Amino acid sequence: MIALLLRDLRLAVRAGGGFGLGLAFFLIVIILVPFGVGPQVDLLTRIAPGILWIASLLAALLSLDRIFALDFEDGSLGLLATSPLPLEGAALMKALAHWITTGLPLTIVAPALGFLLSLAPEAYSYLLLSLLLGTPALSMIGTFGAALTVGLRRGGLLLSLLVLPLYVPTLIFGAEAVRRGADGLDATGALILLGTITAGCFALLPFATAATLRMNLR
Amino acid sequence: MSFWEYANPKKFMGWTAPVLPYVFGAAALCLTVGLIWGFFFTPDDFRQGSTVKIIYLHVPAATMATGTWFMMLAASLIWVVRRHHVSALAARAAAPIGLTMTLIGLLTGAIWGQPMWGTYWAWDPRLTSFLILFLFYLGYIAMWEAIEDPDTAADLTSVLCMVGSVFAILSRYAVNFWNQGLHQGASLSLDAEEHVSDVFWQPLVICIVGFVLLFVGLVLMRTRTEIRARRIRALEARARRA
Numbered sequence: 001m002i003a004l005l006l007r008d009l010r011l012a013v014r015a016g017g018g019f020g021l022g023l024a025f026f027l028i029v030i031i032l033v034p035f036g037v038g039p040q041v042d043l044l045t046r047i048a049p050g051i052l053w054i055a056s057l058l059a060a061l062l063s064l065d066r067i068f069a070l071d072f073e074d075g076s077l078g079l080l081a082t083s084p085l086p087l088e089g090a091a092l093m094k095a096l097a098h099w100i101t102t103g104l105p106l107t108i109v110a111p112a113l114g115f116l117l118s119l120a121p122e123a124y125s126y127l128l129l130s131l132l133l134g135t136p137a138l139s140m141i142g143t144f145g146a147a148l149t150v151g152l153r154r155g156g157l158l159l160s161l162l163v164l165p166l167y168v169p170t171l172i173f174g175a176e177a178v179r180r181g182a183d184g185l186d187a188t189g190a191l192i193l194l195g196t197i198t199a200g201c202f203a204l205l206p207f208a209t210a211a212t213l214r215m216n217l218r
Numbered sequence: 219m220s221f222w223e224y225a226n227p228k229k230f231m232g233w234t235a236p237v238l239p240y241v242f243g244a245a246a247l248c249l250t251v252g253l254i255w256g257f258f259f260t261p262d263d264f265r266q267g268s269t270v271k272i273i274y275l276h277v278p279a280a281t282m283a284t285g286t287w288f289m290m291l292a293a294s295l296i297w298v299v300r301r302h303h304v305s306a307l308a309a310r311a312a313a314p315i316g317l318t319m320t321l322i323g324l325l326t327g328a329i330w331g332q333p334m335w336g337t338y339w340a341w342d343p344r345l346t347s348f349l350i351l352f353l354f355y356l357g358y359i360a361m362w363e364a365i366e367d368p369d370t371a372a373d374l375t376s377v378l379c380m381v382g383s384v385f386a387i388l389s390r391y392a393v394n395f396w397n398q399g400l401h402q403g404a405s406l407s408l409d410a411e412e413h414v415s416d417v418f419w420q421p422l423v424i425c426i427v428g429f430v431l432l433f434v435g436l437v438l439m440r441t442r443t444e445i446r447a448r449r450i451r452a453l454e455a456r457a458r459r460a
Contacts, residue, residue, distance in 0.1 A: 144381065148361070148374055158357075158364050162378065165353040166385045169392040176396055193395070197388070208381050215373040 001089050004080070008097035011070075022102045023109060026059040030113045041118050048117035049127065049178035055113075056106045056131060057138060057167055063102055064142040065159055067094050068150040068213070077150075081217050091209035092202070095136075095143040103135030119182065126181025130194060134174040137198040141166045144205045147212040170197055225302035227445050234438045241435040248428030256421035272330045274422060278429035280323035283351060286316030286433065290358075291383050294376030304441065306372035307448070309379065310362050311440035315433060317355040324348055343393040350389045354382050368448065 033051050037043060071077040080090045110131055111124050119127065145163035149155030177190035223229055256274035293309035296302055327345065328338040339345065361378055365371035 148378060149364075151370070152364055155364070158360055161353075161360055162357045165350055165357060165389075166382070168350055169385065169388045172389075172392040172396045190395070193392075204384075205381070208377055212374055212377050215370055215377070218370070 001085060001093050004085070004090060005093045005097055008094065009100060012097065012101040022059045022063050023105055025062055026055050026106055026109065027113065029055040029058060030116055033117065044117045045120055045182075048114060048119040049123060049182055050175045051117060052110055052114060052119070052127060053130075053134075053171055053175040053178065056103075056110060056135065057171060059106055060098075060102050060135065060138045060142060061160055061163060063098065064146050064163065065149070065156050067098055067143055067146040069146075069155075072150045072216075077213070078217055081213065087210035087213055088206040091143060091147065091206045091213065095140045095202075095206070095209075098143060099136050099139035103131075103139050107131040107135055122184055123178050123182035126178045126187050126191075130174045130177040130187075130191060133191060133194045133198055134170050137170045137194075137201045138167060140198075140201040140205050141170070144209045144212070147209045147216070150213070151216040170194065173197065222300070222302070225300075225304045227304055227448075230304050231442060231445060234442055238435060238438055241431055241438065245428050245431035245435055248424050248431060252421045252424035252428050256418075256425060260418055260421060269330055269333055270418070272326050273418065274425045276323060276326040276330065277422060278426045279319045279326065280348070281426055282429050282433050283316055283319040283323050283348065285430075286312050286319060287351065287354070287379075287383065287386070289437075290316065290379055294379040297372055297376050298380075303372075303448075304445070306376065307444040308437060308441045309376070310372075311444050312433075312437050313355055313359050313362070315436050315440070317352065317359065319429075319433075320348060320352045320355060324352065343390075343396070346393045347386075347390045350393075351386060354386055358382065368451075 030051065033047075033055075034044060037047065068077060071080065081087050083090075107128060110127055111119075114124060114127055142163055145159050145166070148162060149159045152158065173190050173194040177187040177194060180187035180190060224233065253274055257271055260271070262270065290309045290312050293305045293312070296305040297309065324345070331340070332338050358375060358378060361375050362371055365374060
């Protein structure tokens, strides 16, 4: 399992593309928002939590179809399925690799981009914490979506249609936690619920992902 | 004789053909009686005026929109556990009906909302979760359309339906957390204190029965079409091989 994780990480870093691209996309979306809504600081402060969360969600979405597609094309996914490692474990590691290459960098960069949107100073710790808790769920749900569409030639668009509605609860709790933090309210409830979603996704979705992979490989 | 024998496509075609006219007849009867009673023989509400009467379309459509998803979930489970092809096809046949019901619910709600709430749309938990349900239906239908192999499509969509159900329910409660509601509470409930007044309730129940019958009839009809389409594909494949 660790070997698989390291292999995926190495592939992501050395093959280029996905790794930096997600971050660049995140940066560009954040930069485009003030052009769209105007440069008033108070308005930006108010919408910053939601924009930061939506941008990181879209950035995570961008690299989802790469999770299984390459392995499916060159047949290594079939080898993974026949290897002694349970496919559930492989699915879990794939999601983890996706999180380390997109979710984690996004979380680290997000506070810096918060400055661009003049996020309220109290909200930075909540932004960091909520992204840290929430982005793993985004990766896991996305891995499930990628497994659903792996056999399709043009699965990218369908993937976003399938995955985005599944992101709704994570987005609600994540953005709500930051907003409450920014308003100086108690955000513990939202953070706990966000953590619950992440824990639930990691407990159950590997099984669904492995089941769909088996269906696609049959 | 077991219940599962009806899942045989041949048997299914056999028994649905004579049953269908009765189902549609009963649906037409219930809808005619319920809607005419509701529209012309119930009093106007003292605050809402005659706009209250949209309830006879709105509530049944909304009930069926969620009910259809549960039917699809049950059909998906039957497909995954027992692999009855008719079950998978019924789930596929039901999805566009559910989509339409969701749309009817949203549109009638918007038409009612404009004079009553002063807005066509509010980000109210119920409204929002219906919009999310709409997206789930879209994704489910798109998934069916995208996959060529029918068995793989049935497998994948049933997994999507099951996972989607969990997330749909999760979203339903998450939006409660996110915004306070404008929408009224349950229109129908066994608790007489809570639901609408009896004058409106009786025709409403008839309308809901009519919508359920209409749904059953449409699903049976669409499933028959799916079975026929499947047969044509099989015949074409055989002709190509010969």
